[in-house]
Amino acid sequence: MGLVERDKKYIWHPFTQMRIAEAAIPIVKGEGTLLIDEKGNTYIDAISSWWVNLHGHSHPYIADKVYTQMQKLEHVVFAGFTHNPAVELCDKLSKHLPSNQAKFFFSGDGSSAVEIALKMAVQYWKNKGENKTRFVALDGAYHGETFGAMSAGARSIFSAPFSDLLFECTHIPFPKDEQAAIQSLKTEIDKGGIAAFIFEPLVQGAAGMRMYKADTLNKLMQICIEAGILCIADEVMTGFGRTGTTFAVNQIKAKPDLICLSKGLSGGTLPLSITTCTKDIFDAFLGDELEKAFLHGHSYTGNPIGCTAAIASLELLEKKECQMAIKNIAKSHEIFIKRINSIEIIKDIRQTGTILAIELKSDSSGYSSSMRQKLYQDFLDQGVLLRPLGNVIYILPPYCIKEKELEKVYKVIENQLKKMR
Ligand SMILES: Cc1ncc(COP(=O)(O)O)c(C=O)c1O
Known part of the structure; x- marks a missing residue:
């Protein structure tokens, strides 16, 4: 039995309707901002794994x-x-x-x-x-x-x-x-x-x-x-x-x-x-x-x-590099806001420090909204872990996120928003 089947046999996952849930993705390694699955697919962890991770996964220090x-x-x-x-x-x-x-x-x-x-x-x-x-x-x-x-x-x-x-x-x-x-x-x-x-x-x-x-x-x-x-x-x-x-x-x-x-x-x-x-x-x-x-x-x-x-x-x-990284993420968010804020589907876009939130025009705004599930899956398919909160897409990244990775997260979101216009 593979890990997915064994997971199905035993595990009751949090905040999940187990009857309709997609199979859990088996993660075998974490490195920096990346999560790597059994098949070698990588996901940029743009939500710091439920807001916990600061410096990247499996940090050697x-x-x-x-x-x-x-x-x-x-x-x-x-x-x-x-x-x-x-x-x-x-x-x-x-x-x-x-x-x-x-x-x-x-x-x-x-x-x-x-x-x-x-x-x-x-x-x-x-x-x-x-x-x-x-x-x-x-x-x-x-x-x-x-x-x-x-x-x-x-x-x-x-x-x-x-x-x-x-x-x-x-x-x-x-x-x-x-x-x-x-x-x-x-x-x-x-x-x-x-x-x-x-x-x-x-x-x-x-x-x-x-x-x-x-x-x-x-x-x-x-x-x-x-x-x-x-x-x-x-x-x-x-x-x-x-x-x-x-x-x-x-x-x-x-x-x-x-x-x-x-x-x-x-x-x-x-x-x-x-x-x-x-x-x-x-x-x-x-x-x-x-x-x-x-x-x-x-x-x-x-x-x-x-x-x-x-x-x-x-x-x-406390290190200077990390404090700089926090400032740089905030600055990048500001520039990204200017880049996307005229896209039709956006209702509100807001930022505090390294947290960026994009609220979409939608009739369904709750945790159970169908928009949320679809967006989540689309982002994952493109190698980015984002878990929208209802009609709100947010980025809350580890501070070690590379410029290239952050740009990929932005691009994936931007493309999605343009498709939804
Ligand atoms: C503001 C706040 N307080 C408390 C909690 C609960 O923390 P935990 O999930 O570790 O029990 C959370 C979790 O998301 C939170 O965001």
């Missing part, structure tokens, strides 16, 4: 560091024990994070990082003797697939089967309309009981790479800070250079109380996430009673191999 660490210590229980990779990673991260971020709590994926932030926010207020359990989020938000993360996210086809079990979260208008968002936030604040405001800073990923201004986010956060409401920045997608700065919140003055990191944290090498918080939040959990502590953890919390990959990835990100 990260691979070497991981191999060395594996021979020293693969894992140790993180309650009562510690190790250098975890501490060093926090030390390195703290140089890039807003200066108020003091403590780091490890987990394994973006949803868990969000879940932890939500739990910390609720217990923070409980520990302070206040019963604040409501959340405010943005219309269209996506924060992950666990129950808390789903509750904070916009209601959708993903969360529909569980709608009766999700807790209350008010979704204020998407801040492209600044006044509507501000007004709605103030109205919610007046009702009282809000533990935290959670948001994807500057770019909402899963909603279709929807973008809004740093200045608007600053205003919304300022309102929350003045009202004593915690701000949770979900940087799971936007973190590690995607928006042009290491973190999206580096572009605003207001400082979040909690930040969720994952995806690019390990450079796309291993599952790893961190929830960071202020000293004030951490201090609210201190006491002589166990009840006041944050009684949360996962078996693989603080995994040394994941932390080592993250340190190596951050070192690569």
Whole structure:
């Protein structure tokens, strides 16, 4: 039996209707931006494999560091024990994070990082003797697939089967309309009981790479800070250079109380996430009673191999070449926008840093839209991995993408758009 048949026998793939899904493509190697299948076909990974990869696949620098660490210590229980990779990673991260971020709590994926932030926010207020359990989020938000993360996210086809079990979260208008968002936030604040405001800073990923201004986010956060409401920045997608700065919140003055990191944290090498918080939040959990502590953890919390990959990835990100690459990708996107923006089928075209999104005129805009499936297949057939979000085609490439490869991605999209005119 070949790999495709064996996959069919065993594997239940994520976000997939298994009955009608095309056979999964067996990837045997990753090199730079390229994914290589069993038959030797190559695909340019223009979405960084679900937004995780920063420096290309199977990066030798990260691979070497991981191999060395594996021979020293693969894992140790993180309650009562510690190790250098975890501490060093926090030390390195703290140089890039807003200066108020003091403590780091490890987990394994973006949803868990969000879940932890939500739990910390609720217990923070409980520990302070206040019963604040409501959340405010943005219309269209996506924060992950666990129950808390789903509750904070916009209601959708993903969360529909569980709608009766999700807790209350008010979704204020998407801040492209600044006044509507501000007004709605103030109205919610007046009702009282809000533990935290959670948001994807500057770019909402899963909603279709929807973008809004740093200045608007600053205003919304300022309102929350003045009202004593915690701000949770979900940087799971936007973190590690995607928006042009290491973190999206580096572009605003207001400082979040909690930040969720994952995806690019390990450079796309291993599952790893961190929830960071202020000293004030951490201090609210201190006491002589166990009840006041944050009684949360996962078996693989603080995994040394994941932390080592993250340190190596951050070192690569800090290099001048990588910072230049981020700027160059952004510049190339700007030029490409000018090249295609008069094509009839385009409804909106937008960019923040290395993220480019092209929204098409279409009647069907959801995840299940037939346009999405057709575009996905057409792009793959031409050797480019792009997974449109409904009627939105987006590019979110690894920073090592070569000029020639990026031009191929542009060309494939441009040809497709012209065909659709
Ligand atoms: C902003 C944001 N938060 C959280 C998540 C969930 O992360 P994970 O898929 O690692 O659980 C995602 C995933 O796409 C995301 O984009």
